[in-house]
Amino acid sequence: MYRKVFKRFFDTIFSVLAIVVLSPLLVPVMIILLLTGEHYVFYGQKRVGYKNRPFKIWKFATMLKASPSLGTGSLTVRNDPRVFPFGRFLRRTKINELPQLFNILVGDMSFVGPRPQMEIDFLKFPPQVQETIYDAVPGMTGIGSIIFRDEEKWISAHQGDRHEFYRDHIAPYKGELELWYLRNISLRTDFLLVFITGWVILFPESDIVRKIFRNLPARPENLE
Numbered sequence: 001m002y003r004k005v006f007k008r009f010f011d012t013i014f015s016v017l018a019i020v021v022l023s024p025l026l027v028p029v030m031i032i033l034l035l036t037g038e039h040y041v042f043y044g045q046k047r048v049g050y051k052n053r054p055f056k057i058w059k060f061a062t063m064l065k066a067s068p069s070l071g072t073g074s075l076t077v078r079n080d081p082r083v084f085p086f087g088r089f090l091r092r093t094k095i096n097e098l099p100q101l102f103n104i105l106v107g108d109m110s111f112v113g114p115r116p117q118m119e120i121d122f123l124k125f126p127p128q129v130q131e132t133i134y135d136a137v138p139g140m141t142g143i144g145s146i147i148f149r150d151e152e153k154w155i156s157a158h159q160g161d162r163h164e165f166y167r168d169h170i171a172p173y174k175g176e177l178e179l180w181y182l183r184n185i186s187l188r189t190d191f192l193l194v195f196i197t198g199w200v201i202l203f204p205e206s207d208i209v210r211k212i213f214r215n216l217p218a219r220p221e222n223l224e
Helices: 002-035 085-093 100-106 127-135 143-147 151-157 162-183 187-202 208-212
Strands: 042-048 054-060 110-112 139-141
Touching (some): 002 054, 002 085, 002 187, 143 208
16 A cells, blocks of 8 residues: 555655755755856756656756766766766765656656666666566665665776676666565655665765665675
């Protein structure tokens, strides 16, 4: 009942409330973006969504418009030169994700769920993960987003083919985490994941997620 009815109800109510409450923050950010970088505010990008159907995700613009065809493409590394100075702040604080409140409002996304991927990265998941990962509506945050909140660290440290590294090491583990979420969807799980998301933004080095969810898939040694 929660997954099919109440989850969408809560998403609608709380997305409206969040947009209203956060508007004093959203408006100044929009003004700053208009005056800096390449002078555009929002960035829309095609992602894989519910039941593997594509949709457009919205973020505040933090990178060069041509970023997908520059450097590491869909993957972002530490101190990525494609990111604007103000964009670094937005990405570090996750403020760049707030336009997704409108994705939630229209039903493309949920507050909590598997993180929607670009198709190029979605295809790096193992086939069995691709088949089921989006049986739930993708989320603004989720267990994969929390565990891989500093994904750039692993990608930057790898000196070889970074897309190959993502496919062979990051994607399989991220897929396991998202499938764990599908097996454990509940109001309690979603509430705790929202709380943990806020906590790790304030305390990035915290490992609180593993203290609360003790049955998470074990982290591979190559990602320690």
